[in-house]
Amino acid sequence: MGDTLTRKTLRAHLVSGGALSAGLDCTVSVDQILVEDATGTMAAMQFEMLGVDRIGVPLAVMYIDHNVLQIDDRNMQDHRYLRSFCDRYGVRYSPPGHGISHYIHLEKFGKPGEILVGADSHTSMGGALGMFALGAGGLEVAVAMAGYGFDFVCPEVVGVELTGELGIAVEAKDIVLELLRRHGVRGGRGKVFEFFGEAVERLSVSARATICNMIVETGAMTAMFPSDEQTRLWLRSQGRESDFIPLAADADAEFDAVERVDLSVLRPLVAVPHSPGNVVAVADLPPTPVVQVCVGSSVNSSYDDLATVAAILDGRSVHPGVQLTVTPGSRQILQMIIASGVYETLMKAGARMLEPICGPCVGIGQAPIAGAASLRTFNRNFPGRSGTAEDQVYLCSPSTAAASALTGTITEATGLGPLELVAAAAPDLGLHEANITRVLPEAERRNVQIERGSNLVPPPLPEPLPADLKARVLIVVGDDISTGDMAPDGVIAMSVWSNLAVCARFMFNRLDPGFHDRAIDWGGGIIVGGENYGQGSSREHAALIPLHLGVRIVAAKSYARIHRRNLIAAGIAPLIRPAGDTTDEGDEWSISGLQAAIAHGHSELTVTTRDGRTLVLGIQLSPAEREILLAGGLLAQVNGVSRQLAIA
Template sequence: MANLTHKLLAEHLASGRLTPGSDITVRVDQVLIEDATGTMAAMQFEMLGVESIAVPLAVMYVDHNVLQIDDKNMQDHHYLRTFSARYGLRYSPAGHGISHYIHLEHFARPGGVLVGADSHTSTAGALGMFALGAGGLEVAVAMAGYGFDFVCPTVVGVELTGRLDGVAEAKDVVLELLRRHGVRGGRGKVFEFFGEGVASLTTSARATICNMIVETGASTAVFPSDEQTLLWLRAQNREADYRPLAADSGADYDDVEHLDLSALVPLVALPHSPGNVRPVADLPRTEVVQVCVGSSVNSSYEDLATVAAILKGHSVHPAVQLTVTPGSRQILQTIIASGVYEDLMQAGARMLEPVCGPCVGIGQAPTAGAPSLRTFNRNFPGRSGTAEDSVYLCSPSTAAASALEGAIIDASGVLIGPLRPAAPPNPGIHDLHIAGVLPEGKRRSIEIERGPNLVPPPLPDSLPTDVDARVLIMTGDDISTGDMAPDGAIAMSVWSNIAVCARFMFRRLDPEFHDRATEWGGGIIVGGENYGQGSSREHAALIPLYLGVRVVAARSYARIHRRNLIAAGIVPLVLPREADTIVGQRWVIPGLRSALAAGNTSVKADVDGGSQLTLGLDFSPGEREILSAGGLLAHVRTGGRPLLGHDEGSSAGAASAPEFRPEP
């Protein structure tokens, strides 16, 4: 009996077998790109030399770099807008909303495959899509019609029973899974939800769970398409997109776990990891200086209405700054029409525009060392924009109650008024503001605007036969891509120029890294467990490539970053636990290229002082081909990837759209 994940993948399977660990290629229905990763994805798409996108729908969202402290952000926006018009993408401008919420509202469809250049693309699993985050180059290749390659995951069935009681929320569901699995336990897995408890979860609640499931290291999550899905699509005037989908009765899973919704209590993730989870009631009194609600998770209408219901008639504690971010312009309209906006404002909340903002360290950086409580999805060190931050993650009701108290508290003892009924959403706002697709004949005459901030990424040379290099840095466990390509207004504004962006790599860990790498002409990066967790940003692979790094050795890797290294032509080797390394140590790895091509599972490194290291070569056949070719772009250009056709009758085809309209 088939689970839902395998049903979705089988319907789109172009090659391979649905066996965990096997290389598979799937046809892609939809592509999501956002501006922070979008410029690199777009420039690499242009390098493929195709005339148009070759998927039914692709949408470019501007939601990250919108602060515009200088002209770099707008340079990027002009490039992305004209790139989208030229190649057939729809374009959502700055201020219209966060990609994942808009996509859920307007584009996501049950039964489809969505690939996005953002790790939280998984949000669309709430509508019964197989939605996967990836690096920009892999997304560009998929958008060009080559399909999407990945290693078939294992499928964990999560049986939900009961229903949420009291003040436990959907955020507590995913925090409970993080409590069980940490930030590494989900690697190589898809979490598929089933059971009688599923029906009680709204689409917004499911989106919260699917968005944040990737913090376990998982590939994605998926819910069935059912009555809740139909209600959501009907409210968005998209009832025709509905398609009932579920696992077969008695479906087979690689593993099964159970979660009783009625037994959940409010939970909180302590600094500095989403996996550091405890019950709120178990915390000692922790006073906070800041509470932030919203981001790509927990900025739905019901999330904001929950916060307003707790705050109504009260004022935020005088020592606390409270910010609220709606997920989209549609949600902003809805909270205004329903009175939620007024309730939040009267309580003292600062209302922010619907963009990513403080979630990625752009604005609202907290005081160093002072606790900041957020409904966001990540609390990695420094992600808030403050190097010595102290960020906690929680549900909307915990956030609201704590904003009143001035300290993190369990909302169980707080009087919560009735939620204001939602005013009917206005789905038409998306067609008013998201640019449509021009006819192909008109697209070819469009000139793409390229400001000086737009610099094409480096291209790897062929993988050297042998490696002779020194260790540049040794990192600890759970190092995030935010440590390699930092968040924040200043660093993110230069993500379109790898040479400038490189100056920020490992700045929090080792301010001398960039200069040392430049002086040594490259080298080897040594990491610990779960190296490269977090964002899909391929800058974390393109910067080392630019600096001359062709080998990384870590004990284990986060999925997307590992694939980004391979796509960039950098070999992610597996480091033995007993390895004893120091910065400056010289490694000579003879025959690395031939060992990869031969299918060897290990290679020897001769180390200073006469010792040897045995390094693992843990790659699928497809990954070995890409590395041997010198990276994914070279692999595609030399014919290593065949173009795929696409079934135009797919249930996840492109939505109708008005013609492209330039920004005023």
């Protein structure tokens, strides 16, 4: 039988792991690293702790696209630290306002057949160019950036056959929303979605980017499209046609599972609060007035997306009860919409034009009114992510967003007929060269002094897991709790992500404002969660804060992939809580033989509670994950191995 594109790419980079069977450990070499400023400061400080002299991969790029509002000096402290870090260690640096990491990386750096690892969950967007691109926590990215490769558990590969043609006002966003309608936010866990079929050749790279960006909301590791004529045309437009190579799954490729999407039967879809998995047809919604419509940011901010909105708004005005914002994905896209007249059309219609940053996608500005519907072309609508605790955020395509901005109610754009988009102006290919730094010569790098403001505080180093543990349950939370509830979005909380002691004050604040002080008073404890604990962002702060507060185990019914790995990297054991457990906050747990159970490959251990009950927790860890926990976390393990190699 033939091979999938996913396994071909992994096999070409395989360092260890052999069979690439789903569920087994493997290690791959990494071609490219993507880091952004919100996760970048912790990743950079942990990279420094590895003691290497420069990056150990061909390319690493740092993008300043999250914390750029600069309401005080802490954002700029972070930026100056990251700029000097990049100069010192050989990382390229994209400054504030130049654009969002994912779009710039597609424009300037993405290459078919390469492996991209990024400290941002939506790094998966690189799959639009035939890359194996996946998000990870900052420490795992730092380790990969240092040249140690990337370790992970091999996924299943699900083939998604696309057939038919998209109808009027049905877009790539509706394809990925359809997959979310089928799978919810948990059904993709442990999987890569690989797209094939006759309809694929009609999807542009920017359309594929939308699907790959948002596929992680199913819980999936990533998505891949073939590298084909669409890829070649994209690379040619960026002056990089020499980077093109044709890549695809074999005609007789054996997928672990196959599903089909007939594009001709899709209708405009919308994800309703408070999950990307709550997907319904726009036509099936009750009348839903909106007060805000936001287009662009991390996803759906390509030229085609913004030109689509402009075509619908052309000669019309935004409803007087609606605020419309538009965020281009990069300065290159901004230049293109200005040159083509799209910018002027949007502005005349009443849109607020924002700079190319993540912005409202992560609660940095444009927080909506509590309880009122905000319709966005973004990728997440978790509670409070917008910056408003009691928000009501809906997710949709650019066409639906534009039609709704005109009517003031969530509306299909199908009645507007086929759209004629304004032809794109040629991109200014010099913008990236003028704004993204080059790697300094080695002699200059060694003389760079890294600038550390008072906001930059290195994370703690964990002690090895204790042999036995006795602690109280600090909090019990429900299903689908996101990392945004642990390290919140928004301009205030995100400004202190470089200082865990301050950032910790925000953990679980939306759910339980007393959590932080209780953890301090009790000297640590245990976090108990439900299904899909830690969904969403790759922010490892959601694991480092519990470590800072004295948490050494989390017990949840199941975990999101990246957060689970972040817990392990931080030296915190992610244990499996049984169905029917009725643990309460304040319960005291005693665990005998915690360290031994992990060391000896046990699949469960027993908890004894203060009132005499027993509780059996599952241990679902691969051999490599057990080794990390026993070493005291990933940093301790890598440093220990590197010291042994140096001695040898």
